[in-house]
């Protein structure tokens with residue numbers, strides 16, 4: 001990883017330091033990539049994201065100042081050797097976060113979302129799930145196992161018993177046949193990367209119509225972005241969103257819902273190029289903080 005000079009700067013734009021019980025936003029990392037079959041590296045993301053968070057100003061792109069947003073960073077929660085065995089202990093720790101706080105979770109591969117979503121469903125039993133990803137991760141079995149990244153959402157739905165009709169997938173473009181069948185059979189709303197590009201406002205409208213007025217957790221796989229904008233990821237998938245389009249989509253949806261958290265997964269620092277993927281993740285995180293906090297304080 002390239003060396004950078006962050007002298008005089010504090011992590012999380014200087015916003016961290018609130019107590020666990022009094023935080024508006026609780027951050028935690030899940031440094032696990034044992035479910036990544038194609039290539040590993042996402043376990044290094046929490047540390048790289050945290051380090052570079054010092055370079056982010058505590059101000060949104062529209063000039064809204066985030067000072068006053070109380071952030072607490074729990075540090076990393078390690079699921080141990082396998083997520084199949086370890087997701088419950090991580091979910092337990094996250095479930096203890098006061099329900100008034102929002103969660104920002106740093107993956108890890110996408111199977112870390114099993115722990116995150118399990119905790120969020122305990123904290124907010126009526127929540128909806130917005131899964132932003134090039135892949136639905138809905139295989140029952142993929143690449144030699146049932147706890148590999150291609151199965152991440154399928155396992156998350158199983159362990160939480162969330163009704164798939166409460167799920168929206170945005171940015172999809174790579175599917176296994178069984179995933180398409182599962183989506184059609186269960187009533188998941190799929191808005192593909194092509195639809196988002198062809199009709200951004202209509203797509204945002206369709207997604208936010210489904211989620212309007214509800215609590216929403218966003219699970220953001222960085223591979224939803226085009227590899228031009230986020231090359232540092234396990235499986236680059238051509239034809240994706242720009243970071244700009246993703247921010248517009250999130251803004252449109254968040255303005256009509258009650259966000260309860262965000263997890264950003266599959267950032268893979270060893271495959272990144274000048275940290276642009278890590279900084280894309282940080283932009284999403286800081287703008288999400290603005291979207292969920294400005295106007296509600």
Ligand SMILES: [Mn+2]
Nearest residue numbers: 110133137221
């Ligand atoms: Mn994924």
